[in-house]
Amino acid sequence: MTDHLDDEGRDVRAALGGLLTDEPTQPWSVQDDVRRGQALRSRRRTRALGAVGAVAALALVAAVVGPLRPGGRQQTAAAGPPAVQGLDPAWLSSLSQAFTDTVGLAVDWSDTSVRVATSGAIAVDAVLTDPAYAVGDGTTSAPAPAGRALVSWNPVGGTGRVLAQCTPPTCTRRTSDFPGYAEVDGVWSSDGAQDERTAVVDRTYDGAGTLEIAVVPMRHSESDRGVVSSAQIHAILDQVGRPPVVTLEGLDKTAVSAALERAGWRVDDVADVRSGGNGPEVTKFSVSKDDGAQKAALTVRTWDRDVWPPGGAESLPGSALVACADDGACATIQSTLVDCVASPCWSGRAATLTSASGALPEGSRVVLGYDENLALAVELAATAPTSGGKAFLADADLQALLGLLEEQLAGSPPAATTSPSDRACTSGQVKLIAEPDAASAPASVTTVRIRVIPRNPEVTCVLQGTPQVTLLDAAGTALGYRQVVGSTGDPVRLASGVEGSFRVSRTVCASAGTDVATLRVEMPGGGRPADVSVVAISPLVSCATASPDNDVLVSTFERG
């Protein structure tokens, strides 16, 4: 084992070692561990036999009932594929089933990424493993995979994307060969572990759709698995057939693309990316300037609230940095993200990268927008150098984009028969900012004013009624209180330059209470609840639940 640590790291290691001073004696012998292992294996075999029995029983039923129903293939026992917007999971399952039927391997969906694009293209970077290790029984300790399968479907023709995996000196095919290499096997003969004995097989369908599968064995499993032969890949292609049509819904990519184009960008590609397991949802807009001199990737990411607690960025997964391949540049971007939380970073921030060797070259800039309300980050990163530190996007343009993106990602407005301008505002359409209420009158009452601002100039909706407000402490725990609703007011129609507000008030507690850190606001129009931090202004205290003065008054919306 190599010492990978510097002096500080060694100090940490010594400190951690100091925690082991009360180490108790091992209570179990090696034989106990062997017995537990034997018991686990026995349970799994029993379960497998049970599954076989169940399958046999189902097969018997199917044989009887079969004539009444269309036939179907037996599905693999592997854990299910990820839910990918617009893509029928049955096709992904059939892909794994085809590998199982043909070469005895299954797709380990927990380590597999699936990408779809608005063009209908599908890219599956599949990790292949023994079906026994891909069973969805909660076991996450799968051993080394047996290989990778890169499955690329392009309904409008091949792009040679898979060939990007091939180092040019060792690649016997070039992208310029396309489509001449359709139905041709490619075999690499280099010494590289990734390239050696790789097999690529294409299948062209009517209408120019092309499906390509490249299979790469892992280095350590070559001895026992070997490469998947081209004949086997042909069999897999036969079984999988033409992939389904991808239908993307939800985020209105057309609207976002239009906004980008209004900002002077040409949209080259829009794609949803869903990582396997619990990876973040990502929508990526690849854009370029009309003059072709600049290119950029606009990446929209959302995270669960659980990993992005109100008021803290410690749990940021940092996966926004995937575009960054250089330590120095990554550190710069990371600090931007963290700094962003500490201040109202809604306005978007820019970081100039200083690395010359990173994936993002010197002179590139990364612009991050962050919205704590929606646990949403938007990143715009250059993929080509710019001269003179020219910004990709003016702040005003970025604001408009962020607003539009966040509105889209916050959910669709409820169906209504009224015109769009008459619909109640959803949380996604507005941004909420808390501030002290200067007009708060008596000293015995503390009030927070919540500004309700349209996310972009195109928003036209109505604020009417009263939002539902939940008080949260610093740990995110809901605090007990009774919400008192103010009298009904006139509706406020939000539009460009017109904002609304409401107030949250309470009398000062008779006794000590708990500081309110966050207001969780549910808008009458629906959408995801928005969290509004009040730590900075902190006038609200939740009195003890039993306190008779524990009423909180939430006003109706008002203009301005």
Next chain:
Amino acid sequence: MDGTTAAAAPPPASVVPASTPPDFESYVAARRTSLRRTAYLLCGDWDRAEDVVQDALARLYVHWRRASRAGSVDAYARRTVVNAFLAEGRRPWRRERPTAAIPETAYADPSGTTDQRAALLAALAQLGARQRAVVVLRYWDDLSVEETAAVLGTSAGTVKSQASRGLAHLRRVLADAEVD
């Protein structure tokens, strides 16, 4: 950061020559203590660490042939321990709840050693499970960034950032403990 008090020995270099896969029993005999120490630093509790190691070794037993054939028994065992720890933390009755406050120590220690130890344990407990795993794998098991990333199934960049933040947090808490 001073941790010189009766520190346990760091994990030994792999006792398993890659070319000759050991049998399960000799591997466990040689590595169980090391795995349990790693599990303890992850869990902060010796009983839970024992549970995690038992779970991990049972799984290792089932997958032994494949893991030993791949010549990566240590890596596999470590990954299984970490996965068992993460999986255990997701069980509802043991779900961790990060806390901002360091638990008060019940007594004062004139030497400060016990206070610092408690502070370090509390600081580790404040880290998220995966971030704690990064810190332990990086700084206790002496894995490289890439090896740590492989164990956790994440990117090297994430490991770097998590390790950096985790270290900063430990440093901060321990500095506070020394001031107090």
